[in-house]
Amino acid sequence: MKAVRLHDAKDLRVETVAEPADPPPGHVNLRVRAAGICGSDLHNYRTGQWITRRPSTAGHEFSARVTAVGEGVTHVVPGDTVAVDSRVWCGTCPACRSGRGNVCEALGFVGEVCDGGFAEMAQLPARLVLRHDPALAPAVAAMAEPLAVALHAVRRLAVPAGAPVLVVGCGTIGGLSALLLSRLHDGPLLLADLNAEKAGLVQAVAGGTVVALDRAEIDAALAGGRLRHALDATGSIRAIAGILDLLSGGGALALVGIGHGKLDLDPNILVEREISLVGCHAFADELPEAVGLLGDLAPALSRLVEVLPGLDDVPAAYERLLAGEGRALKTIVTVSD
DSSP states (O other): OEEEEEEETTEEEEEEOOOOOSOOTTEEEEEEEEEEEOHHHHHHHHHOTTOOSSSEEOOOEEEEEEEEEOTTOOSOOTTOEEEEOOEEOOSOSHHHHTTOGGGOTTOEEBTTTBOOSSBSEEEEEGGGEEEOOTTSOHHHHTTHHHHHHHHHHHHHHOOOTTOOEEEEOOSHHHHHHHHHHHHHOOSOEEEEOSOHHHHHHHHHHHOOEEOOSOHHHHHHHTTTOOOOEEEEOSOBHHHHHHHHHHOOTTOEEEEOSOOBSOOOOOHHHHHHHTOEEEEOOSOSSOHHHHHHHHHHHHHHHHHHEEEESOGGGHHHHHHHHHTTOOOSSEEEEEOOO
16 A cells, blocks of 8 residues: 655655554554644654654544454444544553543654554554544544644633634644634634735634734734733744733733744743743543534635645645645645545
């Protein structure tokens, strides 16, 4: 079968590999339908930071059809269409035992610690697959994992009813967070991104007002109201520092972007204004809810994605996205129908 495998930093190859063997107990075999390229995939390709296996089949955002199940698997059967949980947690560490598998002390991810979805077939622990409506388009179903990440961040931020909220970064997670806020929150929504085209796309799909990280502009957008809550999906140290300068007292900043560099922070800012910094890592128990939202959100999600015709297009797509040439919020590769 065909697979896209990461051999080392900047070394991604489309290769022919053996199909998975029959699934062992507790596992399933999958025929991949569609797989999304994530910012963390690009980061790993560019830096090699999380390479633990060489080579490994990349891709942790995908939808699939079950082709075989191992002994003891009862919640799915061959023919089921499924979304995939990206997290590989141990289940035995203190974090897992306390119900916090997303901060498992040995946490890994599909596509890193085991082969992922940029292949015609995959084999995974059955606990990582969740049935979805077979009427969903494969590309929409492949958005379940990033939608769960965004839902986790929105829930962690916990914006009070009616309060304004600023989303900084209109990439995949920022855009999906804005979309969720537009449906789940009743307060003013502000959007900020250096890429005007992406900010405009998110605004067209989710609504809201596009602003710069500028106090006068935000004050004008809120008619003098106070901004207390924001979500950063950029990981930019400059952006995070700018947001903290803009927040009024009694609020919070949720951090969900992959950071680059270290923040020079005066903790008195947090103390005197009672601002909470809220870390948001992957997702906790939001995946089933995210899958349940896919049907209603499908028209909006379809406007945010570009779909590539096959696995051969993945290496060039990586380079194009790293060069900043992507116009959609998410690039998804079609693998099978």
